Amino acid sequence: xxxxxxxxxxxxxxxxxxxxxxxxxxxxxxxxxxxxxxxxxxxxxxxxxxxxxxxxxxxxxxxxxxxxxxxxxxxxxxxxxxxxxxxxxxxxxxxxxxxxxxxxxxxxxxxxxxxxxxxxxxxxxxxxxxxxxxxxxxxxxxxxxxxxxxxxxxxxxxxxxxxxxxxxxxxxx
Numbered sequence: 001x002x003x004x005x006x007x008x009x010x011x012x013x014x015x016x017x018x019x020x021x022x023x024x025x026x027x028x029x030x031x032x033x034x035x036x037x038x039x040x041x042x043x044x045x046x047x048x049x050x051x052x053x054x055x056x057x058x059x060x061x062x063x064x065x066x067x068x069x070x071x072x073x074x075x076x077x078x079x080x081x082x083x084x085x086x087x088x089x090x091x092x093x094x095x096x097x098x099x100x101x102x103x104x105x106x107x108x109x110x111x112x113x114x115x116x117x118x119x120x121x122x123x124x125x126x127x128x129x130x131x132x133x134x135x136x137x138x139x140x141x142x143x144x145x146x147x148x149x150x151x152x153x154x155x156x157x158x159x160x161x162x163x164x165x166x167x168x169x170x171x172x173x
Contacts, residue, residue, distance in 0.1 A: 004026070005026075005027070005028055005059045005061065006024050006025065006026050006061060008059070009021075009024055009059070009061040009063065010024055010063075013063060013065070015074065016073070016074055016077065016078070017071050017072065017073060017081070017123075018069075018070070018071055018072025018073070018123065019065045019066070019069055019071065020065075021063040021064060021065055022064045022065060022066065023063070023064040024061055024062070024063045024064070025061045025062040025063070027061075028059040028060055028061050029060045029061060029062055029154055029157050029158055029161075030060050030153065030154050030157050031057055031058065031059055031060075032057070032058045032060065032149075032150030032153060032154070033055075033056070033057055033058075034054075034055070034056045034057075034058055034148075034150060035054070035055050035056075036052070036053065036054045036055075037053065058150055060150070060151075060154035060157075062158065067083045067121075068122075069122075070121075070122040070123040071121050071122060071123030071124060072123055073123060073124060073125065075125060079124065079125045079126040080120045080121070080124035080125065080126040080127070080128070080130060081120065081121045081123075081124055081130075082118035082119065082120055082121055082124075082129075082130040082135075083118065083121055084118055084135055086155075086158070086159065088116070089135060089155060090155065090156075090159045092116075092132055092135060092136045093135075093136060093137065093147065093152055093155065093156075116131070116132040117129035117130060117131050117132065118130045118132075133145065134146075135147060138152060
């Protein structure tokens, strides 16, 4: 059992990536409730048929890590990762009018013209470059990738409070 949200985040970060946080926020940036299936009717049908159902409360925290460190990814969950500057990630994940995609459905007609790619982080089993579409929009986007809606909401909040990010991490023992 973890003594705090920060301790649980530290443990999960290490288990999923092999990274240790240099600093981590003591309080979550936000909480996100995640249910699958996503509607009451689908939940009931899944229960009646004995299919998988899940209900989680996810705590998002700020963590400072060494982006030059080699990753040790859990192969069963992730084959590659990349480091994307937060400003670029925010730009990729908002509509043209600045509304964060976490609050709207992805418009499949909207295209992001940049052919941006990022090198896979050291430790990825798949070392091919990661295209911007992989980190754009709500999962699953038009290519079956993207970010979770909760992750996009947390990104939006972190970007909004980015002036506070450094001070939230200082002194996190």
